[in-house]
Amino acid sequence: MHLVIVAIRRCARPGFAALASAVLALLPHGDALAQVDFRGELVGSVVGTDAESRAEPGEEGSDEAKGLASLRYLPELLIDARIKGQTGLTFLASANLTATAARLVTEEWLTDSDADLYRLWARLASPRVEFRVGLQKIAFGSATLLRPLQWFDELDPRDPLQLTDGVEAGLFRYTALNNTNLSLWVLYGNDEVRGWDVIPSDPDEVEFGGRLQFPLFKGELGLSYHQRQLDPSALLPVPLLESTTSPEHRIGLDGKWDVGAGLWFEGAVIERDTELLPYRYRQMLTLGADYTFNLGTGLTALGEHFRLQESDDLFGRGVTVQITALSMTYRTSIIDQLSFIASHEWEDDVLDSGAGGRDAAARVHVHAVGQPDLVASRGRDLHAARARTPGFRRPRRPPSPGRRRGPRSVRP
Numbered sequence: 001m002h003l004v005i006v007a008i009r010r011c012a013r014p015g016f017a018a019l020a021s022a023v024l025a026l027l028p029h030g031d032a033l034a035q036v037d038f039r040g041e042l043v044g045s046v047v048g049t050d051a052e053s054r055a056e057p058g059e060e061g062s063d064e065a066k067g068l069a070s071l072r073y074l075p076e077l078l079i080d081a082r083i084k085g086q087t088g089l090t091f092l093a094s095a096n097l098t099a100t101a102a103r104l105v106t107e108e109w110l111t112d113s114d115a116d117l118y119r120l121w122a123r124l125a126s127p128r129v130e131f132r133v134g135l136q137k138i139a140f141g142s143a144t145l146l147r148p149l150q151w152f153d154e155l156d157p158r159d160p161l162q163l164t165d166g167v168e169a170g171l172f173r174y175t176a177l178n179n180t181n182l183s184l185w186v187l188y189g190n191d192e193v194r195g196w197d198v199i200p201s202d203p204d205e206v207e208f209g210g211r212l213q214f215p216l217f218k219g220e221l222g223l224s225y226h227q228r229q230l231d232p233s234a235l236l237p238v239p240l241l242e243s244t245t246s247p248e249h250r251i252g253l254d255g256k257w258d259v260g261a262g263l264w265f266e267g268a269v270i271e272r273d274t275e276l277l278p279y280r281y282r283q284m285l286t287l288g289a290d291y292t293f294n295l296g297t298g299l300t301a302l303g304e305h306f307r308l309q310e311s312d313d314l315f316g317r318g319v320t321v322q323i324t325a326l327s328m329t330y331r332t333s334i335i336d337q338l339s340f341i342a343s344h345e346w347e348d349d350v351l352d353s354g355a356g357g358r359d360a361a362a363r364v365h366v367h368a369v370g371q372p373d374l375v376a377s378r379g380r381d382l383h384a385a386r387a388r389t390p391g392f393r394r395p396r397r398p399p400s401p402g403r404r405r406g407p408r409s410v411r412p
Helices: 014-024 373-380
Strands: 002-012 033-049 065-084 087-104 109-125 129-136 139-141 167-175 181-187 207-216 219-230 246-259 261-272 281-293 299-311 319-331 337-345 350-359 364-369 408-411
Touching: 139 219, 207 246, 219 261
Parallel strands: none
Antiparallel strands: 002 033, 002 364, 033 065, 065 087, 087 109, 109 129, 129 167, 139 408, 167 181, 181 207, 207 219, 219 246, 246 261, 261 281, 281 299, 299 319, 319 337, 337 350, 350 364
């Protein structure tokens, strides 16, 4: 068991507006009205564990950590200009500055710091049409905890900040009068694994896809597609003499309805045409439901069951992983809440659980998470320890080199 304490401080820096004058000079003049906002989010976290190791210095296990302290600062610049009528141009830039210190079981300390670009995009939008280009977040689907459509993000349901790295992309979105929306995207220059990826994308090849979401009865249904080129050379210890890129196709279907309780499903099929993986097809399906009980200010129970299968034939027999997850949320006020999340992986009989509380006024989050190996693993890789709140245990890979109305649409 380990405890995570996260303190969040949001601060505005009006004086920074003067530094944005160079960006404002690029905006159209005349009737254009521009607003400039600079703010920052400072996050500190302390993680401790009761896990112990008897390893001596230099032995296996001596690089495990029994404590972590981290500090993260997310400065953000937002420039919003109204060009004509209801058409606006928005520019957003954000950085991710982190510092981490880990205390090993040998009583040694390791430190690390890093600075990354977190968001950098420009958006041209009217009430029904939107164009967005740059480093951005793309997330969609109906599931909450176990998401087969987690194609472009690494969102963690237990992360109070809901932070995730972005992707370099161009996004077009159209919303019709009946709330039907069409999203089309193009990605380029992305070479990191994300979501359920096993093999990263080829950064020199264009990825593309889209999503159609439309109302159906008392909910919505969504159909998604994505195509990319796999680059397995990034996983091999030596460079290959010739290109080994291969195509991957993804199709997703999801829907959510309000019938007193919230009911949803989310599924995806992935075809990978490569000999470096033991199976050609991966199928994932999540079934979920939630209901708010009339207890106090409201107790919301949410459950999902997830099934992953890999096989040589579409819907054929193969390796299977199943996970069940449960979330309970009780609101102590309109903005404060207590929460509990647990998941069980049936094949390995592994139970993960966590509880947390949020005080929005003080901007403090406290979490107790039952993953004793998490802190230890951070000592082995400080780069991965950059203040990320622990996520669910992902299904082991086969041998190989709150209730919302309707599914989530594509959003920044």
